[in-house]
Amino acid sequence: MDYDEDKKLERAKKQVAELKGFYIHLAVYIAVNLFITTTKIIENMGKGESFVEAFWDFGSFAVWLFWGIGLFFHGLKVFSYSPFFNKEWEERQIRKHMDKEKQESEKYR
Numbered sequence: 001m002d003y004d005e006d007k008k009l010e011r012a013k014k015q016v017a018e019l020k021g022f023y024i025h026l027a028v029y030i031a032v033n034l035f036i037t038t039t040k041i042i043e044n045m046g047k048g049e050s051f052v053e054a055f056w057d058f059g060s061f062a063v064w065l066f067w068g069i070g071l072f073f074h075g076l077k078v079f080s081y082s083p084f085f086n087k088e089w090e091e092r093q094i095r096k097h098m099d100k101e102k103q104e105s106e107k108y109r
Helices: 003-046 051-055 058-078 087-107
Strands: none
Touching: 003 051, 003 058
């Protein structure tokens, strides 16, 4: 294999490892949150609440929400979605600065 093929293989392996890490994170997120939610509902029902009251308790959903935000950003990184500083943004900024430099240099000719 030549150098370019080695680099491509290395990038592909890294991407697969990141994807695997995300799916493991997702599986742990679901398993742990189901356990926490079930435990919380059973505990609340043991204190005399109805199932509906126990289910809609904020404590049942707080971990889902806050951990879910972290999982969301992990997914954005893994799937290469960056709405702010992505490759197109970088290329536009480079072109903008190059055009500005060109205009400045032509101004004094």
